[in-house]
Amino acid sequence: MKRREYPNLVILILPILIAFSAFFLLPMARLVAIGGSGPRGLGAYLDIVTVPRNLESLIATFLLSVFVTAAALAVSTVSGLFLERNRFPGRGFLISLLTFPLAFPGVVIGFMVIMLAGRQGLIGEAAKLLTGSKIVFAYSMSGLFMGYLYFSIPRVILTIMAAAEKMDPALEEAARSLGAPQWRVIVDVILPALRPGLIASGAICFATSMGAFGTAFTLATNIDVLPMTIYTEFTLNANIAGAASLSIILGLITWLALYVARSLAGSTAAAAG
Amino acid sequence: MKRPWLFYSQLAFTLSVCAFLIVPVIMSMLAGVTENFFIGIKSGVTLRWVFEVFDLYSETIYLSLLIAVVCLLCTLMLGVPTAYVLAKKSGRAARVIEEFLVLPVAVPGLAIALALIVSYGGFRDFRTSWAFILVGHVLYTMPFMVRAVLAVLSSIDFKTLEEGAASLGAGFWTRFFGIILPNIRSGILAGALMVVTLSIGEFNLTWMLHTPLTKTLPVGLADSYASMRLEIGSAYTLVFLVMIVPLLVALQIFGAPTKHVAKIEDGGGKVQ
Numbered sequence: 001m002k003r004r005e006y007p008n009l010v011i012l013i014l015p016i017l018i019a020f021s022a023f024f025l026l027p028m029a030r031l032v033a034i035g036g037s038g039p040r041g042l043g044a045y046l047d048i049v050t051v052p053r054n055l056e057s058l059i060a061t062f063l064l065s066v067f068v069t070a071a072a073l074a075v076s077t078v079s080g081l082f083l084e085r086n087r088f089p090g091r092g093f094l095i096s097l098l099t100f101p102l103a104f105p106g107v108v109i110g111f112m113v114i115m116l117a118g119r120q121g122l123i124g125e126a127a128k129l130l131t132g133s134k135i136v137f138a139y140s141m142s143g144l145f146m147g148y149l150y151f152s153i154p155r156v157i158l159t160i161m162a163a164a165e166k167m168d169p170a171l172e173e174a175a176r177s178l179g180a181p182q183w184r185v186i187v188d189v190i191l192p193a194l195r196p197g198l199i200a201s202g203a204i205c206f207a208t209s210m211g212a213f214g215t216a217f218t219l220a221t222n223i224d225v226l227p228m229t230i231y232t233e234f235t236l237n238a239n240i241a242g243a244a245s246l247s248i249i250l251g252l253i254t255w256l257a258l259y260v261a262r263s264l265a266g267s268t269a270a271a272a273g
Numbered sequence: 274m275k276r277p278w279l280f281y282s283q284l285a286f287t288l289s290v291c292a293f294l295i296v297p298v299i300m301s302m303l304a305g306v307t308e309n310f311f312i313g314i315k316s317g318v319t320l321r322w323v324f325e326v327f328d329l330y331s332e333t334i335y336l337s338l339l340i341a342v343v344c345l346l347c348t349l350m351l352g353v354p355t356a357y358v359l360a361k362k363s364g365r366a367a368r369v370i371e372e373f374l375v376l377p378v379a380v381p382g383l384a385i386a387l388a389l390i391v392s393y394g395g396f397r398d399f400r401t402s403w404a405f406i407l408v409g410h411v412l413y414t415m416p417f418m419v420r421a422v423l424a425v426l427s428s429i430d431f432k433t434l435e436e437g438a439a440s441l442g443a444g445f446w447t448r449f450f451g452i453i454l455p456n457i458r459s460g461i462l463a464g465a466l467m468v469v470t471l472s473i474g475e476f477n478l479t480w481m482l483h484t485p486l487t488k489t490l491p492v493g494l495a496d497s498y499a500s501m502r503l504e505i506g507s508a509y510t511l512v513f514l515v516m517i518v519p520l521l522v523a524l525q526i527f528g529a530p531t532k533h534v535a536k537i538e539d540g541g542g543k544v545q
Contacts, residue, residue: 008445009361012354016415017370019351023408024377027388034391079290082283096525097291101298103517105474107495108510112297115304120311120503122300153290211381214476214491218498227383234387234481244391247384255379 035245044245054246057224060141064225065209068145072152072205073198079153080160081190095161102154106147106214113147113219114138139219147215152208156201163197196265203261207254226250302514304507322508326497330509333493334516340403340489341472344410348418348468351411353461356422357453360431374419377412382477385412390481403487409478414471418464425460463528470520474513490516 036042048054083095101109117123117138127135137143167190175189191198213227220228226246234243304310308317327334355374359367377385386409394400431453438448454461476491483492490513497506 005445008449009358012449013358013370016351016355016374020374020412023389024385024412025373027392028380028385030392031384031388075290078283079287082287086280086283088284094287094291097295098287100521101294103470103474103521105476105491105494107476107491107498108474108513111301111494111498111506111510114498115297115300116293122296150294153294207379211383211477213381213383213480214495217476217480217495227381230383230387240391243387247381247387251380251384254381255376258379 031244032248034241035248036241038241044241045249047242048246048249053224054229057226057229060224061210061226064141064144064148065206068148068152068209069202069205071145071149072156073202075149076153076156076160076201077194077198080157081164081194083157084161084164098157099154101150102158104151106151106212106216107218108214109147109151110215110218112150113143113215117143117146139222141223143219144216144223144225147219148209148212151212151215152205155208156205159197159201159204160194163194167193199261199265203257203265207257210257211250211254298514301507301510304504305511306508307504310503310507322504323512325505326509326512329501329505330488330490330493330497333488333490334512336403336487337473337490340407340410341469343407344414344472345465345468347407347411348415349461349465352415352418352464353422353454353457354449356419356426356457356460357449359419360423360426371419375416378416382409382413382475383481385409386478386481401484401486406479406482406487406489409482410472410475413475413478414468417467417471418461421464421467422457422460425457425463429456431456459527463524466520466524466527470517470524473517473520 036044038044048058079098083091083098101112104112115121117136119134119136119138121136121138124134124136127133138146171193172185172189175185180188211227212225213231216223216225216228217231227250230243230246230250233239233246303314305322306318306320307314308319308321355370359371389405389409390400393405399405434452434456435448438452443451474491475489476495479489479492480495483489488496494506494509494513497509501509
């Protein structure tokens, strides 16, 4: 049976292998080649650290992603743990609401930030009522931070809840019965148990923030985050080789973040959106 | 039972997180049916902006639906057999293929779109057709279909089922269509809902791959946010939300079948 089965399995998987090679592997290889096709060859890949504008953009994007990841992990750990360990009326609905924005494209999230912090936004109007002056920060780094936090929280909450579900309550009880105060229980029992989930969702969050384009496209016409730099290089400056090398490096960074997280956390992680 | 203060402070925190996520959605929905957002809802409720969106952007809506359906067909025909082969084979080659197939999710859409443009942008007819966008969507959504089906395959003992069928004389294709496919329906459904939802909302790839004649819904959204009055952008967002909410509700009901089982087992009264 086994030997006769083999050709059939090949027939089943062959179409995807062909399509995937033609439309992903070969194009990506070509992008790598084009990135090194300038007068300086593969040296163009160093432009990301030698050209000040690129370096600034890389650092800004990196810092933004790190801060968003830290904030999203903190917020979602509190809420995720709370939702997993308590049963109360309306809990299911609350979880649905919290995970509802998962399917929003980046542009819509940018628009949500405009709703909150734009020229006619809620925060601005509230500040005007309270202090007399309007606050508008949607189109700055803070606006981007808000938008990235917006799309990160639902993903991270889901992962934390899944990790908290697997936690053994006996460990916590043991720690408590041995006299551990609440903060020791959190630091020594709960957080270590959540570690794989925190690493996995942190990596997803970081990788998604590094590569996010839609939100930046709506909000950050004046801020250089790496995806926007790539976009302007490609469209406005027609610097195809430069855009290619930058996007390859960006792809390597996000892939590496997810790969490292997966080998540390031992579960499948993927960035979406 | 009296709950401790810790419970209420955590509840308050979670509710404010929820408000952060949901309040702007409600605001934008209201803005879409408000006569003048600057004055507020007291200026009157109207469907004028929604009709204007249909006038201006109905083609983007049809194109998004068309691409989503064709993308679903592609992921079904290519992804479901792939998941089966990957579940069956445990060797190194299968793991490498699996690793490669999820790459389009790990690499930013911008990079994939650039790669497609530099490789196929020269084929004018292909570049200017919606098939160009479709290619990007299929690459991006495929891992979700494969993973949803793989999850179900690894939760059922399909090898025993197949051996049983084989001992009764069923050939490979009879088993694949008669035994495997019916048993992984839930995974296919979850994957399908995911694929359609993601395809309708995809922007990162689509923005680079689209042409003035092949605009999808999110591309139109970006366009309306940049150049139309706030009410129209809001009404358009409202149309988008109305389209994806049924999909999301269905995902909550039919998605993650393995988690369902766990929920039932531990008696957690989660109302789906």
